[in-house]
Amino acid sequence: MDNRLPKFVEFHEEGPREGFQIEKRRFPLExxxxxxxxxxxxxxxxxxxxxxxxPKAVPSMSDAEELFKAITRREGxxxxxxxxxxxxxxxxxxxxxxxxxxxxxxxxxDAFSLMNxxxxxxxxRRKQIEMLKAYDxxxxxxxxxxxxxxxxCNLSGHVPLSTVMDCVxxxxxxxxxxxxxxxxxxxxxxxxxxxxxGLKRQIEAVRGATPGARIGLHxxxxxxLGAANFYAALEMGIDLFDSSVAGxxxxxxxxxxxxxxxxxxxxxxxxxxxxxxxxxxxxxxQKMIAAARLAEKIIGRPxxxxxxxxxxxxxxxxxx
Amino acid sequence: MDNRLPKFVEFHEEGPREGFQIEKRRFPLExxxxxxxxxxxxxxxxxxxxxxxxPKAVPSMSDAEELFKAITRREGxxxxxxxxxxxxxxxxxxxxxxxxxxxxxxxxxDAFSLMNxxxxxxxxRRKQIEMLKAYDxxxxxxxxxxxxxxxxCNLSGHVPLSTVMDCVxxxxxxxxxxxxxxxxxxxxxxxxxxxxxGLKRQIEAVRGATPGARIGLHxxxxxxLGAANFYAALEMGIDLFDSSVAGxxxxxxxxxxxxxxxxxxxxxxxxxxxxxxxxxxxxxxQKMIAAARLAEKIIGRPxxxxxxxxxxxxxxxxxx
Numbered sequence: 112m113d114n115r116l117p118k119f120v121e122f123h124e125e126g127p128r129e130g131f132q133i134e135k136r137r138f139p140l141e142x143x144x145x146x147x148x149x150x151x152x153x154x155x156x157x158x159x160x161x162x163x164x165x166p167k168a169v170p171s172m173s174d175a176e177e178l179f180k181a182i183t184r185r186e187g188x189x190x191x192x193x194x195x196x197x198x199x200x201x202x203x204x205x206x207x208x209x210x211x212x213x214x215x216x217x218x219x220x221d222a223f224s225l226m227n228x229x230x231x232x233x234x235x236r237r238k239q240i241e242m243l244k245a246y247d248x249x250x251x252x253x254x255x256x257x258x259x260x261x262x263x264c265n266l267s268g269h270v271p272l273s274t275v276m277d278c279v280x281x282x283x284x285x286x287x288x289x290x291x292x293x294x295x296x297x298x299x300x301x302x303x304x305x306x307x308x309g310l311k312r313q314i315e316a317v318r319g320a321t322p323g324a325r326i327g328l329h330x331x332x333x334x335x336l337g338a339a340n341f342y343a344a345l346e347m348g349i350d351l352f353d354s355s356v357a358g359x360x361x362x363x364x365x366x367x368x369x370x371x372x373x374x375x376x377x378x379x380x381x382x383x384x385x386x387x388x389x390x391x392x393x394x395x396x397q398k399m400i401a402a403a404r405l406a407e408k409i410i411g412r413p414x415x416x417x418x419x420x421x422x423x424x425x426x427x428x429x430x431x
Numbered sequence: 432m433d434n435r436l437p438k439f440v441e442f443h444e445e446g447p448r449e450g451f452q453i454e455k456r457r458f459p460l461e462x463x464x465x466x467x468x469x470x471x472x473x474x475x476x477x478x479x480x481x482x483x484x485x486p487k488a489v490p491s492m493s494d495a496e497e498l499f500k501a502i503t504r505r506e507g508x509x510x511x512x513x514x515x516x517x518x519x520x521x522x523x524x525x526x527x528x529x530x531x532x533x534x535x536x537x538x539x540x541d542a543f544s545l546m547n548x549x550x551x552x553x554x555x556r557r558k559q560i561e562m563l564k565a566y567d568x569x570x571x572x573x574x575x576x577x578x579x580x581x582x583x584c585n586l587s588g589h590v591p592l593s594t595v596m597d598c599v600x601x602x603x604x605x606x607x608x609x610x611x612x613x614x615x616x617x618x619x620x621x622x623x624x625x626x627x628x629g630l631k632r633q634i635e636a637v638r639g640a641t642p643g644a645r646i647g648l649h650x651x652x653x654x655x656l657g658a659a660n661f662y663a664a665l666e667m668g669i670d671l672f673d674s675s676v677a678g679x680x681x682x683x684x685x686x687x688x689x690x691x692x693x694x695x696x697x698x699x700x701x702x703x704x705x706x707x708x709x710x711x712x713x714x715x716x717q718k719m720i721a722a723a724r725l726a727e728k729i730i731g732r733p734x735x736x737x738x739x740x741x742x743x744x745x746x747x748x749x750x751x
Contacts, residue, residue, distance in 0.1 A: 116628075263744060304744055306707035307662050308436075334744070335700030335737035336707070338655055339662035342627050373737045380655030387626035387656070413733070417655030417693045424583060424624055424654070 117350035119391045121157075122378055123327075124150055126406060128159040128193055129375050130359025134171045134410075142409040144181045149402040150356065151185040154394040155378075157210070163192050163199040176206060184208050195228055196238065197245050204249060213246035213253040213294070215239040215285075217278045222266035223259065223301070236281060243289070256282045257297045257329070261313065263304025270304070272316055279320050293324035295351065300340065303333020303373075307343030314347045327351035330376045332358060332415065337376040338384065345388070354378040357403035358415030377416045379403055383423070396423060437670035439711045441477075442698055443647075444470055446726060448479040448513055449695050450679025454491045454730075462729040464501045469722040470676065471505040474714040475698075477530070479511050483519040499526050515548055516558065517565050524569060533566035533573040533614070535559035537598045542586035543579065543621070556601060563609070576602045577617045577649070581633065583624025590624070592636055599640050613644040615671065620660065623653020623693075627663030634667045647671035650696045652678060652735065657696040662704065674698040677723035678735030697736045699723050703743070716743060 127147050131138055150158050160182065166173035175192065184190055189210035194200040203209050216239065218224035218232040228235055243253060258278045263269050279296065286293050296317060300310075310328075317326055328349055330340050341352065353375065360374030379399040382392050396418075403419040413420075447467050451458055470478050480502065486493035495512065504510060509530035514520040523529050536559065538544035538552040548555055563573060578598045583589050599616065606613050616637060620630075630648075637646055648669055650660050661672065673695065680694030699719040702712050716738075723739040733740075 265744070268744075303741065306704060308708050332737060333741045334703055335658055335697055336704055337658065339658040339704060342659035342662060373741065377655055383654055384626060384656055384659060388628050417652060421623065421653045421693065424585070424588075 115348040116345050116388060117348055117390060119350060119393070120345070120381075120385050121351050122155060122382065122392060122394065123157045123159065123191075123351075123353045124155045124356060124378055125159045125353050125375060126150070126355040126357060126359040126378065128161055128172075129355045129361075130357070130406065130410070131171055132162050132169060133361060137171045137173060138409060140174060140178060140181060143178055146402065146405055146409060147178075147182045149398070149405050151183065151188050152395075153398040153402060154392075155188065156393065157189045157191060159191050159193060161192050163194045163202040176202065179203075179206050179209060197242060200242070200245060211249060211251055212255065213243065213251045214255040214257065215242060215253065215282070215294075216257045216259060217281065219258065219260045219270045219274045219278060220264045220267040223264045226266065227259075240285070243285070253286070253291050253294045255297060255327075256294045257299055259299045260301045260304075261298040262300045262306075262309060263302065265302045272313060275313060276316060276320060279317055283321060293321055295325045295327050296321055297327040297329050297351075297353070299329035299353075300331055301329070303331040303336070305330065305340045306336055307339045310340050310343050311347055314344065314349065325351060327353070329353040331361070332373040332376055333361070335373070337373070338380065341376050341381050342384065345385075345390070352376070352381065354381055356399060356416070357406045357419055359406060359410075373415050377403075377418075379419060380417050383418050435668040436665050436708060437668055437710060439713070440665070440670050440672065440701075440705050442475060442702065442712060442714065443477045443479065443671075443673045444475045444676060444698055445479045445673050445695060446470070446676040446679040446698065448481055448492075449675045449681075450677070450726065450730070451491055452482050452489060453681060457491045457493060458729060460494060460498060460501060463498055466722065466725055466729060467498075467502045469718070469725050471503065471508050472715075473718040473722060474712075475508065476713065477509045477511060479513060482513040483522040484513070484515055496522065496526060499523075499529065504528050517562060520562070520565060531569060531571055532575065533563065533571045534575040534577065535562060535573065535602070535614075536577045536579060537601065539578065539580045539590045539594045539598060540584040540587040543584045546586065547579075560605070563605070573606070573611050573614045575617060575647075576614045577619055579619045580621045580624075581618040582620045582626075582629065583622065585622045592633060595633060596636060596640060599637055603641060613641055615645045615647050616641055617647040617649050617671075617673070619649035619673075620651055621649070623651040623656070625650065625660050626656055627659045630660050630663050631667055634664065634669065645671060647673070649673040651681070652693040652696055653681070655693070657693070658700065658704065661696050661701050665705075665708070665710070672696070672701065674701055676719060676736070677726045677739055679726060679730075693735050697723075697738075700736060700738050703738050 161175035162172040191210045192203045221231045224232045355375035356378045358374045358377035382394045385392050403416050407414045481495035482492040511530045512523045541551045544552045544555050675695035676698045678694045678697035702714045705712050723736050727734045
């Protein structure tokens with residue numbers, strides 16, 4: 112019915128970072144190492160291990176280096192981290208075996224930028240130009256550009272498409288001026304404001320302004336629309352997604368009172384959707400579910416993933 | 432982008448029945464009455480209160496009559512129940528104020544039919560012809576025909592489209608032979624096997640075989656595809672859905688080991704999606720979220736609904 116569905120979808124696993132970063136306490140290293148090692152066996156090609164941020168601000172990530180060194184790195188898997196500034200980048204760059212690449216991060220609103228990075232969105236842009244110099248010094252091409260809060264922001268409300276397109280223009284202009292190829296452009300629904308139709312319109316607009324560039328999505332399931340947004344993106348031919356095993360993660364600023372807002376779109380549920388739609392992912396769903404269950408055991412409370420609790424129909428399918 | 436999206440979507444609320452039916456124990460009447468009364472204030476036009484089934488088989492529903500009599504019935508709201516046979520129908524028919532209508536239920540597999548109704552799918556068909564006579568005796572037209580396990584069955588596996596179409600043919604033939612208008616045809620993903628593309632194909636096929644009939648969907652979020660399936664159905668112009676506040680429900684036969692499989696698609700999350708897509712529902716989302724939180728308080732554990740935990744972005748939108 113839809114001919115634009117991609118044939119292969121690539122998942123960038125963020126569970127170890129998104130899931131544990133939001134926890135108030137630091138979980139024992141041993142469990143997190145086992146968890147990442149389990150993910151390494153699933154067929155995932157990229158795993159975001161930790162955030163290299165201020166340990167005082169994010170104590171749960173204060174052992175990022177130790178964790179990185181303790182995991183068993185599997186050949187063919189790229190182990191990455193998150194950094195928000197040059198200092199964070201240099202921390203990860205100092206680690207043997209870390210996958211390094213050039214990445215710039217833009218915000219659509221001052222409020223979110225100030226909260227996350229203690230600078231306005233415009234100041235953040237200027238900092239990204241400095242980051243490009245740092246990547247150049249390491250010989251790393253600009254590979255990814257993230258537009259955060261690309262659909263809405265809990266602090267500033269709805270984000271108009273024109274603001275996103277202005278961020279896109281900034282990326283395009285930099286690349287043109289500095290003679291760089293366009294990076295992958297990630298639209299991040301940081302706090303779960305996207306809806307399937309708005310998402311399609313935004314993809315269409317960004318695609319129109321960045322011919323040839325690959326578009327990726329970072330989606331959250333904050334308000335129950337994650338799977339619908341994922342499917343809408345597939346319908347637009349999008350083949351690159353950030354996701355979290357077991358649906359780990361969730362922005363603490365997105366929750367009502369003492370509740371927990373749901374996390375990122377759930378890797379294994381979305382892999383399952385792909386399989387049902389005939390889209391390849393290179394991921395072993397059984398192993399992914401096992402990793403999700405391990406995460407739940409470590410975190411110690413039910414996690415949002417669905418298929419990890421309901422089981423896989425293909426097992427039944429084979430049995431009958 | 433998609434012009435087939437409906438302008439108005441009708442939700443049949445099943446939370447009070449789906450949610451409490453699967454519980455091992457019977458919850459106190461008072462809380463369930465308060466819950467249903469809260470739902471009555473949301474703008475919902477139809478609420479399924481209870482199952483009128485064998486109290487020995489389903490003890491949690493053994494006070495169905497008492498519950499029905501205790502709720503405050505609001506004008507304009509239709510209070511219904513589930514029945515599987517003539518005896519169940521006569522129980523609800525005896526209740527003052529119950530909304531009665533003709534309904535037939537078909538299975539795609541013998542295994543599920545035997546488990547739910549202790550008869551084969553073919554025997555079930557014959558029983559439905561008897562049910563039609565019972566409805567005729569009450570002067571009730573055939574309003575709904577349900578095809579259960581229309582996408583797959585945990586006991587028998589994948590259900591081919593031809594099996595569903597054979598059920599559709601049975602409905603069409605009965606209506607032609609008995610000179611009845613076609614009922615609403617509900618495709619029920621009883622244990623969460625549907626995927627967005629397969630769903631679209633099935634809707635297309637059923638629509639082709641039943642010109643003019645309204646198609647409804649009963650969807651479960653068992654494997655995390657509920658919201659995607661809901662959106663895919665909207666794309667096909669479907670405007671009639673069963674759903675459960677807070678995502679209550681979930682077939683006990685769909686869970687892995689001691690886990691709980693996710694329940695029906697979540698009313699307030701899907702209402703939120705509709706609002707974001709510019710589709711009207713007649714439902715007050717704030718009141719719906721309040722009812723979901725009340726359900727969680729009564730059940731006493733976190734329920735699957737997302738927006739009930741993350742809160743409503745429109746509040747923020749208004750504030751800024």
